[in-house]
Amino acid sequence: MVKNIAVIRGDGIGPEIVDQALKVLDKVAELYGHTFNYTDVDMGGCAIDKYGDPLPEHELKKCVESDSVLLGAVGGNKWNDVPGHMRPEKGLLRLRAGMGVYSNNRPAKIWPQLSDASPLKKEIVDKGIDFIIVRELIGGIYFGEHKTEGDVATDVLTYSESEIERIGRIGFETAQKRNKKLCSVEKSNVLDSSRLWKKVMHRLAEEYPEVELSDMLVDNCAMQIVKNPAQFDVIVTENMFGDILSDEASMITGSIGMIPSSSLGATTCGLYEPIHGSAPDIAGMDVANPIGTILSAAMMLRFSFDMPCEADTIENAVSAYLDAGYRTADIMSEGGTLVGCRQCGELIIQNLRKG
Numbered sequence: 001m002v003k004n005i006a007v008i009r010g011d012g013i014g015p016e017i018v019d020q021a022l023k024v025l026d027k028v029a030e031l032y033g034h035t036f037n038y039t040d041v042d043m044g045g046c047a048i049d050k051y052g053d054p055l056p057e058h059e060l061k062k063c064v065e066s067d068s069v070l071l072g073a074v075g076g077n078k079w080n081d082v083p084g085h086m087r088p089e090k091g092l093l094r095l096r097a098g099m100g101v102y103s104n105n106r107p108a109k110i111w112p113q114l115s116d117a118s119p120l121k122k123e124i125v126d127k128g129i130d131f132i133i134v135r136e137l138i139g140g141i142y143f144g145e146h147k148t149e150g151d152v153a154t155d156v157l158t159y160s161e162s163e164i165e166r167i168g169r170i171g172f173e174t175a176q177k178r179n180k181k182l183c184s185v186e187k188s189n190v191l192d193s194s195r196l197w198k199k200v201m202h203r204l205a206e207e208y209p210e211v212e213l214s215d216m217l218v219d220n221c222a223m224q225i226v227k228n229p230a231q232f233d234v235i236v237t238e239n240m241f242g243d244i245l246s247d248e249a250s251m252i253t254g255s256i257g258m259i260p261s262s263s264l265g266a267t268t269c270g271l272y273e274p275i276h277g278s279a280p281d282i283a284g285m286d287v288a289n290p291i292g293t294i295l296s297a298a299m300m301l302r303f304s305f306d307m308p309c310e311a312d313t314i315e316n317a318v319s320a321y322l323d324a325g326y327r328t329a330d331i332m333s334e335g336g337t338l339v340g341c342r343q344c345g346e347l348i349i350q351n352l353r354k355g
């Protein structure tokens, strides 16, 4: 199969981690007889430097016309003082909206080899951590009106029934393929948008009788994720709540550097990226963990290219690498062998076996 992938290396550690994922994809292509063509896209701080714009229209076009997009990360201190509408992160919001990827899917799963890296108590970790957060990605407060007038700043939070319904369906369908438990997270004791959210979720529940729907307030959910993460199978929530909860969920699995994500809309053209940022504190030092990006590439193969064996091949190689005791600095523990970013990529490639 021939697939055209738009590649956004971005800023900070972005180029280092994306290069490892591309090397892995090249080896998978060789093993399975595919061709992956890459088109470089400038987005974020590097695009501000080059074009004065975090995502110029011509760069967005390359993404929309691709079969899928692989992204490292954008942002950094250098661009902290640019005006809000020009910030690197604006490029990311524009990319998500431009691609129409309304559903962000972030697994929170602990690798057994890394159970010691979780900050939670062993007895909590031993009960298992394996859930998915389905986050609405192109609505809500991040996309509402933002304004500052004098000493008053305003950000508007709006959701329509149709926006809630389409992400709700993804939540139910994801739960249907897993353990059939869906937890809808909102703040319906305070927010009108959350009351609408809850109403739509319960209406949808009638169409998915085999899925058990529960409601949880977001503040309670933040607490439950650290108290008893084993209770969750799939969480569906709005944009900002999902942003915050998914970072919390990633942390309990050990390292932010391990977690991939997929964002999809109405087509198979998806956006795949690790959940962390550009980590300017370690950029260019060859110490970043590229696994979140490598696993994002695996998700691309599974969800956008319908290549489940190829995706398994990558995930099995990551598991074999961890079994052998190799660790980048962020997940290093006693007895492990410390490796850098590039070496991590190379060791994972050595473990790629055709299934």
Ligand code: NAD
Pocket (backbone or CB within 6 Å): 013, 017, 072, 073, 074, 075, 076, 077, 089, 092, 256, 257, 258, 273, 275, 276, 277, 278, 279, 280, 281, 282, 287, 288, 289, 290, 292, 330
């Ligand atoms: P961050 O995720 O970049 O870093 C937080 C901490 O985790 C840092 O100590 C960093 O060294 C570490 N870390 C992150 N990824 C790692 C990896 N792969 N391996 C090892 N350690 C890793 O968050 P931040 O410091 O709050 O943000 C830095 C910049 O990234 C900011 O400009 C922010 O706006 C941007 N950002 C971008 C994205 C994105 O591109 N999707 C997401 C979040 C933040």
